[in-house]
Amino acid sequence: xxxxxxxxxxxxxxxxxxxxxxxxxxxxxxxxxxxxxxxxxxxxxxxxxxxxxxxxxxxxxxxxxxxxxxxxxxxxxxxxxxxxxxxxxxxxxxxxxxxxxx
Amino acid sequence: xxxxxxxxxxxxxxxxxxxxxxxxxxxxxxxxxxxxxxxxxxxxxxxxxxxxxxxxxxxxxxxxxxxxxxxxxxxxxxxxxxxxxxxxxxxxxxxxxxxxxxxxxxxxxxxxxxxxxxxxxxxxxxxxxxxxxxxxxxxxxxxxxxxxxxxxxxxxxxxxxxxxxxxxxxxxxxxxxxxxxxxxxxxxxxxxxxxxxxxxxxxxxxxxxxxxxxxxxxxxxxxxxxxxxxxxxxxxxxxxxxxxxxxxxxxxxxxxxxxxxxxxxxxxxxxxxxxxxxxxxxxxxxxxxxxxxxxxxxxxxxxxxxxxxxxxxxxxxxxxxxxxxxxxxxxxxxxxxxxxxxxxxxxxxxxxxxxxxxxxxxxxxxxxxxxxxxxxxxxxxxxxx
Ligand code: HEM
Ligand code: HEM
Ligand code: FES
Numbered sequence: 001x002x003x004x005x006x007x008x009x010x011x012x013x014x015x016x017x018x019x020x021x022x023x024x025x026x027x028x029x030x031x032x033x034x035x036x037x038x039x040x041x042x043x044x045x046x047x048x049x050x051x052x053x054x055x056x057x058x059x060x061x062x063x064x065x066x067x068x069x070x071x072x073x074x075x076x077x078x079x080x081x082x083x084x085x086x087x088x089x090x091x092x093x094x095x096x097x098x099x100x101x102x
Numbered sequence: 103x104x105x106x107x108x109x110x111x112x113x114x115x116x117x118x119x120x121x122x123x124x125x126x127x128x129x130x131x132x133x134x135x136x137x138x139x140x141x142x143x144x145x146x147x148x149x150x151x152x153x154x155x156x157x158x159x160x161x162x163x164x165x166x167x168x169x170x171x172x173x174x175x176x177x178x179x180x181x182x183x184x185x186x187x188x189x190x191x192x193x194x195x196x197x198x199x200x201x202x203x204x205x206x207x208x209x210x211x212x213x214x215x216x217x218x219x220x221x222x223x224x225x226x227x228x229x230x231x232x233x234x235x236x237x238x239x240x241x242x243x244x245x246x247x248x249x250x251x252x253x254x255x256x257x258x259x260x261x262x263x264x265x266x267x268x269x270x271x272x273x274x275x276x277x278x279x280x281x282x283x284x285x286x287x288x289x290x291x292x293x294x295x296x297x298x299x300x301x302x303x304x305x306x307x308x309x310x311x312x313x314x315x316x317x318x319x320x321x322x323x324x325x326x327x328x329x330x331x332x333x334x335x336x337x338x339x340x341x342x343x344x345x346x347x348x349x350x351x352x353x354x355x356x357x358x359x360x361x362x363x364x365x366x367x368x369x370x371x372x373x374x375x376x377x378x379x380x381x382x383x384x385x386x387x388x389x390x391x392x393x394x395x396x397x398x399x400x401x402x403x404x405x406x407x408x409x410x411x412x413x414x415x416x417x418x419x420x421x422x423x424x425x426x427x428x429x430x431x432x433x434x435x436x437x438x439x440x441x442x443x444x445x446x447x448x449x450x451x452x453x454x455x456x457x458x459x460x461x462x463x464x465x466x467x468x469x470x471x472x473x474x475x476x477x478x479x480x481x482x483x484x485x486x487x
């Protein structure tokens with residue numbers, strides 16, 4: 001089980017656990033505000049934009065070019081921005097904290 | 103040639119030139135064909151405006167047949183942002199479990215009805231009724247209202263002798279005027295009443311504004327959804343193995359609905375009016391001229407999509423722009439996606455195979471490019487499981 005913490009725009013902290021799927025799917029299932037996941041995770045909507053805690057950002061696989069290009073045009077982009085439908089849940093992300101971007 | 107084959111109409115021009123002029127009623131448009139140009143231009147609402155004279159950003163231009171500004175479609179930020187915020191939550195209702203349930207009931211009833219019939223004309227007997235009945239859920243009004251919309255036929259704006267027919271368009275305008283008056287006289291919990299009660303910049307929305315939103319809901323959500331459904335039927339007819347694969351497979355249905363909308367791109371393009379001169383792939387876009395964002399071409403751009411001309415049901419990375427991009431991205435997309443999800447679920451549960459008996463293609467004429475967008479007629483037979 002990986003523990004994942006989402007912090008919404010309103011500052012609400014939501015801790016969830018899962019061992020499969022993506023960070024987007026888990027958030028949508030639990031209705032985390034600001035993560036809509038409109039496109040179901042195929043990288044076409046950017047409604048799953050988060051800022052990953054810096055210490056965790058480096059541990060993740062780097063974003064693909066498609067994801068980076070998508071982020072280029074979104075609001076509130078930082079160097080820690082990711083589309084969380086592209087972050088799979090595994091032991092590697094246990095303990096991660098992400099801030100919902102929009 | 104197979105019915106479910108939709109060629110990449112813009113390929114050569116996209117790859118060699120990147121843009122293409124199209125002369126539309128003496129107000130020429132330069133079509134932008136490359137994925138990156140389309141996204142970048144859609145994002146830049148400051149230089150490329152939607153808030154021109156009503157009808158001007160639509161291609162072919164509708165400036166001669168209407169005055170009503172469509173909202174939020176023909177408004178730029180920051181006003182756009184405020185209008186959109188008023189309706190955003192309403193247009194997310196399709197995600198509610200109750201909405202999905204009612205939608206499932208509608209689609210089941212329509213498919214059961216045509217399964218009894220033998221050969222049917224799919225657009226008028228299946229796609230149009232499903233689209234119309236589903237729209238009553240989005241507006242939150244009585245299901246029976248759909249009968250009126252179905253009776254208008256597939257082309258509310260088009261007549262035998264004219265692509266842009268003001269008399270025919272007035273049927274829709276008059277209908278919406280009358281419905282707004284009814285909602286003023288007897289408020290209910292429909293979209294009409296919700297909009298009439300909404301506040302924009304601290305005052306109530308005007309009747310003209312409410313009309314602008316509603317017109318768009320009818321116009322933008324009609325042909326697009328009908329083509330999305332009809333074209334998908336041809337694919338399933340010609341790929342019977344896909345019916346089995348999709349049956350009871352929510353993960354595959356999820357990616358398939360995105361792939362169908364990419365491949366079919368029911369809305370070919372949408373225009374913008376240039377506010378600040380810019381260069382795009384060698385084209386100098388001069389102030390007060392028009393460009394269009396060609397979603398259909400962008401969605402086949404081989405520098406972005408592998409095997410762009412194939413339908414790959416489980417395509418994992420699919421950054422398509424079929425629902426637009428940026429501030430104006432489709433407001434009805436949640437509804438359209440939910441409808442397609444339900445449609446695939448119900449159809450693959452009840453139907454074992456589909457035969458195409460006759461197909462008459464609908465080819466759009468964009469000057470140098472002819473693009474198949476759907477069908478004028480599609481006669482099919484559905485075989486029950
Ligand atoms: C498969 C079906 C559909 C497709 C492919 C589609 C496509 C699009 C596209 C490409 C845009 C962007 C236009 C632009 O950038 O200027 C758009 C906007 C819009 N669509 Fe859709 N659409 C579909 C269904 C619907 C439905 C069902 C509705 C409502 C009932 C709807 C309502 C709207 C509205 C209101 C806008 C304007 C949003 C804005 O300007 O903020 N669409 N659509
Ligand atoms: C009051 C508003 C609108 C009017 C009067 C209108 C009018 C028309 C007309 C006359 C056609 C036929 C054009 C031709 O055959 O060359 C057409 C087709 C189409 N319109 Fe609109 N339109 C409106 C708004 C929209 C919007 C907002 C969208 C999408 C966001 C849209 C999507 C389409 C599509 C996809 C077609 C092609 C359908 C086909 O040929 O099968 N329309 N519209
Ligand atoms: S869910 Fe659409 S881009 Fe992540």
